[in-house]
Amino acid sequence: MKLTSGSATTATVAAMLLGVAALAVFLPHLAHASTDAAGQAAQAATEQAIALKPWWFWPAVLSVFCFVLGIIAVLAGVGGGVLYVPLVSGFFPFHLDYVRGAGLLVALAGALAAGPGLLRRNLASLRLALPVALIASACAIVGAFMGLALPTNVVQLCLGGTILFICGLLLLSKNVTRPVVTTQDAVGLALGMNGFYRDEGTGEDIEWKTHRTLPGLLLFIIIGIMAGMFGLGAGWANVPVLNLLMGAPLKVAVGTSKFLLSITDTSAAWVYLNNGCVIPLMAIPSIIGLMLGSFVGVRLLAKAKPKFIRYMVIGVLLLAGGKAFLKGLGI
Amino acid sequence: MSSKTSPEQIKYANMLFYGAWASLAIMLVTYLVYVFGILAPHVPLEELIKLWRTPVHNYLEVGQVPQGWGWVSLVGSGDFLNFVGIAILAGMTIICFVPLIPAYLKQKQPVFAAIAAAEVLVLLLAASGIVSGGGH
Numbered sequence: 001m002k003l004t005s006g007s008a009t010t011a012t013v014a015a016m017l018l019g020v021a022a023l024a025v026f027l028p029h030l031a032h033a034s035t036d037a038a039g040q041a042a043q044a045a046t047e048q049a050i051a052l053k054p055w056w057f058w059p060a061v062l063s064v065f066c067f068v069l070g071i072i073a074v075l076a077g078v079g080g081g082v083l084y085v086p087l088v089s090g091f092f093p094f095h096l097d098y099v100r101g102a103g104l105l106v107a108l109a110g111a112l113a114a115g116p117g118l119l120r121r122n123l124a125s126l127r128l129a130l131p132v133a134l135i136a137s138a139c140a141i142v143g144a145f146m147g148l149a150l151p152t153n154v155v156q157l158c159l160g161g162t163i164l165f166i167c168g169l170l171l172l173s174k175n176v177t178r179p180v181v182t183t184q185d186a187v188g189l190a191l192g193m194n195g196f197y198r199d200e201g202t203g204e205d206i207e208w209k210t211h212r213t214l215p216g217l218l219l220f221i222i223i224g225i226m227a228g229m230f231g232l233g234a235g236w237a238n239v240p241v242l243n244l245l246m247g248a249p250l251k252v253a254v255g256t257s258k259f260l261l262s263i264t265d266t267s268a269a270w271v272y273l274n275n276g277c278v279i280p281l282m283a284i285p286s287i288i289g290l291m292l293g294s295f296v297g298v299r300l301l302a303k304a305k306p307k308f309i310r311y312m313v314i315g316v317l318l319l320a321g322g323k324a325f326l327k328g329l330g331i
Numbered sequence: 332m333s334s335k336t337s338p339e340q341i342k343y344a345n346m347l348f349y350g351a352w353a354s355l356a357i358m359l360v361t362y363l364v365y366v367f368g369i370l371a372p373h374v375p376l377e378e379l380i381k382l383w384r385t386p387v388h389n390y391l392e393v394g395q396v397p398q399g400w401g402w403v404s405l406v407g408s409g410d411f412l413n414f415v416g417i418a419i420l421a422g423m424t425i426i427c428f429v430p431l432i433p434a435y436l437k438q439k440q441p442v443f444a445a446i447a448a449a450e451v452l453v454l455l456l457a458a459s460g461i462v463s464g465g466g467h
Contacts (some may be wrong), residue, residue, distance in 0.1 A: 052424060055376035056366070097387040106418065109355065112423055116348035119340050126340045126431075130446045138453050152386065164415070191442070263450070266424040267457040273414075274399045274460035279383055280413035281376070284362045291355070296390045 052264070055281075060094065062310040065283035067094075070293020071120025071300060072316065073110075080290045081107035081232040081265075083228060086163050086320030087160055089156070090327060096152050096159075099278035100231025102286045104269040107232070109287045110260035110294060122197040123255030128210070131191055132256075133263040135217055136234075137225035140264050144271035150229075153328045159230050160325025166236045167317045181211045181247040188213035188246075198251060208249050228268035260327055336446030343427050352421040354371040370409035381409075399460030425454045 066080075071088070073080045085103040089096045118124035147155055184194065194209035210216070219241050227234035240256035242248045248256065269277060336344075358364045364370055372392040374382070383460045390396060395406065406413040435444035 016351060045334060053380070055380050058380065059366070078464075094383050095386055097381055098390075105420070107349070108430070109420060112347060112351035112420065113355075115351070116344040119344035119347070120336055122336050122340075125445070126337070126343065130450070134446055134450050134453065137450065137457075141457050148387075150346050192440075263424050263454075266421055268456055269421050270454070270457040270460075273417065274458075276396050276398050278414075278417060279379065280362065280365065280410055281379060281384065281419070283415060283417070284358050287355070288359060288362075 003028075018224035048097040052075040058094075059281055059285045062088070062092065062282055063289035066286045066289030067296075068139040069294040070295075072293075073290070074294050074297025075300060075313075080110050080294075081234075082163070082166065082236055083316060083320065084286065084290070085231050086159060086324040087236060087316075089159070090284070090320060090323035096155060097148070097272075097277045098279045098282060099145060100155075100268070101272035102279075103231035104265050104272055105278065105283055106286050106290050108265040108269050109259055113259055113266065113291065113294075115259045116260050118255040118259050121255075122195065123251055125195050125248075125252060125256050126258035126306065127191070127195060127273035128193050128242070128252070128256050129260050131193075132220050132242075133218060133260055135222045135269040136227065136260065136264040139221050139224025140268040141271055143230075144268040145227065145228075147229035147231070147270070148275055148277070155229070155329030158326050160321050160326075160328055161320030161321070162226060162230060162232075163317055163324060167314050167321060169236065170314055170317070175307075176243060177210075177250045178206070179243065179247040179249070181209050182211040183211065185211050185213050187217070192206065193246075195252075197249070199251070206249060208247075208252055210246045210248060212245050212247065216241050219245070225265060227264050228271065231268070231272070234264065297298065299315070339431055342430060342434070346427045346430075347423060350426060353421065354416045354419035356416075357419060358413065361412045361416055365409035365413055365449065368409070370407065370412060373405050373408040374410055422458065425451060425458065428454070432463040 065088075066084070069080060069083050073083055081103040084106050085099055088094065088103070089099040092099070092100075115124065119126070149157075164207050187212035188194070191211060191213070194207070196205050196207050197207050217238075223237045223241070226232065226237070235257045238260055239250075239253050242256060243250050243253035365372060374378075378394065380393055385393075391398065402411045404415045406415065411452065428447050431447040432444050432451070435441070435447060
């Protein structure tokens with residue numbers, strides 16, 4: 001299946017996002033069916049080995065790990081959170097509560113650092129972002145509370161399911177560089193969701209406008225909830241909705257998505273912050289490591305082969321999603 | 332309409348640029364103060380590496396860690412000093428949104444002024460800690 005722009009796109013993107021939401025509802029029943037004595041014994045042995053490490057060991061390893069993650073994130077064109085949360089919760093000794101808190105701060109720092117350049121170049125549009133951000137940030141607060149209220153294994157299972165879904169989306173989706181929008185819909189027109197940007201490659205001024213604005217705005221309710229619940233940036237969901245569904249050019253969709261993360265993640269980050277889920281000893285090396293890695297990643301981007309990067313990221317996400325899923329099942 | 336970036340968008344970008352990098356610099360400095368023991372932490376490091384494996388309610392209880400803005404009263408300790416940079420980072424979007432309200436009103440765009448005002452309220456609500464989640 002390939003996602004193309006057209007009337008089927010709304011239904012496809014909506015169905016995929018609703019599929020994840022449905023997964024979040026039904027997976028809790030699976031989660032309780034899976035803890036056994038052998039698993040608990042193995043976990044106890046692992047915890048004993050972890051306890052023997054000095055305090056500086058994990059922040060040091062985490063900063064190097066996040067540096068590498070920062071490189072991969074830039075090469076893959078994804079925010080840090082989508083790789084950070086499943087990998088760190090799967091392979092580090094931190095409880096998921098703190099990983100999600102740090103994951104949101106990691107995604108937030110990356111978005112805040114990228115935001116000014118995107119806004120100045122008109123690659124992020126305030127007019128497009130503002131209504132979408134209001135919906136997504138309000139729903140991210142709800143998602144954050146849901147994430148903190150649900151049992152950890154349930155959240156791990158839902159996280160694993162979401163990451164595996166993202167793998168599918170990456171494998172199947174095909175973004176459109178410049179979607180054809182013949183007529184702007186009434187909502188998009190009323191909100192002035194249109195603009196221009198200069199394509200630095202061709203030197204052209206490109207005009208854009210949105211269509212299917214209302215279904216697009218409604219999908220940001222689900223995106224906001226998932227962002228808050230899992231501590232992910234949700235750039236993976238923003239881009240297809242803005243580009244394939246609403247008809248924003250790919251560059252504007254990617255730029256506005258990155259900028260949007262700075263708003264959506266702010267609301268959810270405060271919920272985690274106020275609930276004590278941010279531990280500076282592990283959160284700050286994560287932020288700094290990932291940002292330094294991003295700088296290196298930008299330099300490597302020109303030399304990297306897109307096809308290799310695409311399959312590398314899908315591989316990493318499969319590993320991370322699978323690990324989160326198994327951890328949720330207690331395996 | 333032209334491809335020129337709007338003044339309010341440029342203003343937002345400039346505020347975000349200085350604020351984000353200032354908060355990252357503050358975080359780096361306060362983290363070094365913390366890990367080099369220049370200021371003693373509220374939760375000892377040896378204790379913390381046991382607590383970060385447990386759910387947040389246990390960390391709050393055993394570490395006697397306050398919720399919401401309670402960290403302000405502990406800002407003199409190495410670990411909670413780090414929240415200054417984190418709070419600035421998490422507060423930048425709220426600060427950047429405020430000037431948008433009069434800018435859009437001046438342009439006679441009340442819908443966008445209302446959206447910006449509503450966004451400030453939503454983010455302030457999240458930041459206030461008035462609404463609190465159930466830790467597990």
